[in-house]
Amino acid sequence: MRMTVPMGLRWSDLDAYGHVNNVAIVGLLEEARIQVLWVSDEPGESVPTAVLENGLGHAATMTLLARQEIEYLAPVPYTRRPVVIEMWFSALGGASLDVCYEVRSPEGVDPVTVYARAATTLVLVDAASGRPRRIDDRERSAWQPYLEERIAFRRH
Amino acid sequence: MRMTVPMGLRWSDLDAYGHVNNVAIVGLLEEARIQVLWVSDEPGESVPTAVLENGLGHAATMTLLARQEIEYLAPVPYTRRPVVIEMWFSALGGASLDVCYEVRSPEGVDPVTVYARAATTLVLVDAASGRPRRIDDRERSAWQPYLEERIAFRRH
Amino acid sequence: MRMTVPMGLRWSDLDAYGHVNNVAIVGLLEEARIQVLWVSDEPGESVPTAVLENGLGHAATMTLLARQEIEYLAPVPYTRRPVVIEMWFSALGGASLDVCYEVRSPEGVDPVTVYARAATTLVLVDAASGRPRRIDDRERSAWQPYLEERIAFRRH
């Protein structure tokens, strides 16, 4: 099963080439990760599909990136409609997890264009000690349904 | 009459202080301006309230900033719900327009917090010649309903 | 007396118009402020002209922006050579200070172009309590030599 995150672009994501910049796309992956991984404690807000407690800002847990791989398949034009980021997990380790992403054209655009594919390895780190901490049972059971095969890259 | 633009934050808008950064807030004003001023030619998209043709990316018209004034009234915390940017015009000149902004807490949050007030002077510039160009009749009549008094700043 | 801060541009400061973006310029002011106001404790590093202790990252003091005014006088082209930001103070209050800026073409470019003029009001805030704190004697005596008249804006 996959999570689907609509992700609004900003005009400032464009670079001097008039495309959504490659660095900005990496930023969109980060934002999608944050929206999906962290429980929000704000009232009236839908609980995200995968949960990590005490998140954001002054967090008890930090999620640090250990690795990131991204393949850019097509230039991303500026669009008002959110692009779609599909996310799933390809590995749940002791203190780390692998997240896969497919960035696609906005909902309703036909035919669908896949702009980018990516995979990142995240490590959960205890903010106080700075040391990795284990994925706990609640997190593991929340994330388990989204375990799928690792994304296939075109070149390697 | 005012335009109301919901503006989603990104986690990357936070700085090392854990607040939405002052520069990021200036970026949100830019994004609100773009969403409101430019006609989108994408199918199925609601037409914005104020219109400027041929916008975005490779535009026939560029909107350049001549002046910007902003008052930060309260730190902006990270929130998943879009903050609200109210916008209106306080002057429509020959080739320039003054835009006023009030940045507020998300819809439904009670009591309302005003985070920032701002005013910017924009100049319409012909992209080919690099020279200012006049606001045309269609733009003027689209923008006229949103003419209000200039925003009042606390200090000056 | 004024402080002179060379400020390197990044290609990502450009927007889709091919100019250094107005928001990026506000970011350059922030960066100049940080380089000038904060003492660095790194070995072998020249001490900045104006001092604020315990700065950066996890700071005892935060400098929050209360007000910002900027006038954009000429588009800033991308250049490899650092642009020049001249800075001085126009007011030293109890817990706040007014900083003035002139952003100019790189050293050695003739004739000199003034790209932007700006003024910001900063408030010193105790990071622990979140409350404003007074400018102390050491800071005041370090900043005093850079007190000059407030920058003059073209329009107001």
Add this chain to the structure above:
Amino acid sequence: MRMTVPMGLRWSDLDAYGHVNNVAIVGLLEEARIQVLWVSDEPGESVPTAVLENGLGHAATMTLLARQEIEYLAPVPYTRRPVVIEMWFSALGGASLDVCYEVRSPEGVDPVTVYARAATTLVLVDAASGRPRRIDDRERSAWQPYLEERIAFRRH
């Protein structure tokens, strides 16, 4: 042979965790690439070691990213002294090139910390037609001396 690019950090490269953000590090790679690959036509400026003509802003050639892989080895703290980015090429294809990077602690810091390793595949694209264009003889001979083995990643 490798190219060594000193790369100044900005305070805004920090995220709410107080580290240089993973996305910002990808941005530093982009900036290093631009400084090294593009000839500058500005007077008095040292010519970069590797040359690509007509660069920057309104370029005849665009360099688009096809692939990017990055391994984050240690958190990057904020520092006033430029971090060091070592760059070299691991492949020069018809219209594409592979660039390798090692991001390290500032010159003079002992012991040296390697913050990140990365590899990107760039494609040269003719800006007018949007089609890939071949690396020309001048570029190839400028880049040849910096051909080395592909960077070794820890995990794969």
